[in-house]
Amino acid sequence: MIDTRKIKVTVNGRAHEREVETRMTLVDFLRHELDLTGTHVGCEHGVCGVCTVLVDDLSARACLMLAVQAHGKSITTVEGLANRDGTLNMLQQAFRENHGLQCGFCTPGMLTTLTEFLAHNSDPTESEVRVAISGNLCRCTGYQSIVAAAMQAARVLRERKT
Amino acid sequence: MKPSRFVYHDPTTIAEAIDLFGRLDNALPLAGGQSLMPMLNFRVAAPDHLIDLNNIASLSYIDVNDNGRGRFGSMTRQRDLEFSGDVARVFPIFQEALSHVGHRQTRNRGTFGGSLCHIDPSAELVNMAVLHDGLLLTASKAASRTIPASEWVQGIMTSALNPGELLTGIELTAWPEGHGFAFEEFARRHGDFAIAAVGCLVIMDAAGLIERAALCVSGLSPGPVRLVSAEQLLGGQRPSHEVFRAAAVEAEGLDATDDAFVKASYRKHLARILTYRALERATGGRVRRAA
Numbered sequence: 001m002i003d004t005r006k007i008k009v010t011v012n013g014r015a016h017e018r019e020v021e022t023r024m025t026l027v028d029f030l031r032h033e034l035d036l037t038g039t040h041v042g043c044e045h046g047v048c049g050v051c052t053v054l055v056d057d058l059s060a061r062a063c064l065m066l067a068v069q070a071h072g073k074s075i076t077t078v079e080g081l082a083n084r085d086g087t088l089n090m091l092q093q094a095f096r097e098n099h100g101l102q103c104g105f106c107t108p109g110m111l112t113t114l115t116e117f118l119a120h121n122s123d124p125t126e127s128e129v130r131v132a133i134s135g136n137l138c139r140c141t142g143y144q145s146i147v148a149a150a151m152q153a154a155r156v157l158r159e160r161k162t
Numbered sequence: 163m164k165p166s167r168f169v170y171h172d173p174t175t176i177a178e179a180i181d182l183f184g185r186l187d188n189a190l191p192l193a194g195g196q197s198l199m200p201m202l203n204f205r206v207a208a209p210d211h212l213i214d215l216n217n218i219a220s221l222s223y224i225d226v227n228d229n230g231r232g233r234f235g236s237m238t239r240q241r242d243l244e245f246s247g248d249v250a251r252v253f254p255i256f257q258e259a260l261s262h263v264g265h266r267q268t269r270n271r272g273t274f275g276g277s278l279c280h281i282d283p284s285a286e287l288v289n290m291a292v293l294h295d296g297l298l299l300t301a302s303k304a305a306s307r308t309i310p311a312s313e314w315v316q317g318i319m320t321s322a323l324n325p326g327e328l329l330t331g332i333e334l335t336a337w338p339e340g341h342g343f344a345f346e347e348f349a350r351r352h353g354d355f356a357i358a359a360v361g362c363l364v365i366m367d368a369a370g371l372i373e374r375a376a377l378c379v380s381g382l383s384p385g386p387v388r389l390v391s392a393e394q395l396l397g398g399q400r401p402s403h404e405v406f407r408a409a410a411v412e413a414e415g416l417d418a419t420d421d422a423f424v425k426a427s428y429r430k431h432l433a434r435i436l437t438y439r440a441l442e443r444a445t446g447g448r449v450r451r452a453a
Binding site: 044135 | 164165168169199202204212241268352
């Protein structure tokens with residue numbers, strides 16, 4: 001017997017309604033049902049961090065949540081981060097300017113993780129940034145440029161606030 | 163789509179959940195999912211029924227006041243423990259211990275009770291329950307039970323829960339205001355499972371002597387173990403290198419297991435070093451070493 005449920009989920013501000021198999025993970029739902037392939041699938045056991053999305057503004061591993069558990073929730077994926085006019089937001093722009101990505105595989109998870117982090121701490125130290133991204137693996141950059149991008153984004157955020 | 167097929171249940175009350183557990187075969191409870199979801203994705207676990215506890219609001223609470231006890235719902239998120247002002251005030255060691263539990267993304271979902279039921283041998287929150295002389299509150303169709311944290315771990319990743327029984331809450335004994343504390347662990351990577359960990363609570367008297375100490379060692383055996391011999395040895399002593407060393411050596415007398423990566427002797431070595439460091443920090447800083 002195939003167990004299914006009807007779910008209503010808001011993703012990047014848009015409401016979706018779908019009938020899903022209850023064993024479907026949230027990341028597979030985003031990619032296969034909604035065609036939002038910006039969220040990547042890596043280890044599928046919560047270690048690599050590439051599938052990180054924001055669930056009601058809190059970061060979570062989309063491979064460790066079932067799609068049914070997102071019923072009634074608001075999800076933000078990497079596709080939802082850009083400015084309304086489609087230009088890169090300040091964090092994405094900082095990644096671009098600091099070479100915060102090379103192959104780009106880890107980038108969606110890095111961006112969503114840092115979005116939550118910077119929302120709570122816009123004046124972090126480098127070591128706080130390193131702890132914040134300790135659950136996200138990058139095999140290209142050696143992290144230096146990602147930390148530099150996060151520090152730049154934090155600076156921009158602080159300047160905007162004042 | 164990776165998990166094998168199951169029927170999903172999402173009860174909203176404890177009564178509903180224990181009724182489901184009572185009558186369904188091969189059912190597993192889903193708490194924060196930070197351990198069970200990987201097991202489902204790998205099909206290491208293949209339940210016929212998955213009972214999601216995330217919609218049971220009455221399992222999620224923090225009830226800490228100054229009466230010397232703290233009560234927590236089993237579905238209280240690790241994140242909520244980490245950011246609770248009450249927890250920081252009455253159980254200050256929690257923030258230190260939680261900083262080692264996975265990462266922000268996993269603490270946002272992971273729960274106190276989920277950690278207690280999964281029982282990784284080096285799990286920080288199981289250590290916290292044993293360190294604070296915790297009581298685990300359970301419910302089932304048959305009866306409610308209260309299980310001392312010291313009797314909770316029955317074997318490798320095996321709790322004292324009976325089939326059909328659900329962990330509903332955790333009660334901890336608070337230490338007096340101003341007590342010393344330290345949580346020390348050694349892991350190869352930040353947020354990874356520790357090879358060994360030590361939680362330490364200390365109260366000093368007016369004369370600067372150790373009135374009472376609690377030490378709890380994780381990672382050596384299936385569950386955390388109180389270092390009772392060291393706790394007894396420390397009572398009434400003035401903090402010193404010699405006293406701490408004598409207490410730390412007791413950690414080497416614990417049983418420890420070998421695995422493919424880490425020898426038992428190394429685990430014991432780490433337990434000794436971490437016990438020393440925890441004592442040093444919990445009692446207020448470095449002590450003078452005899453020449």
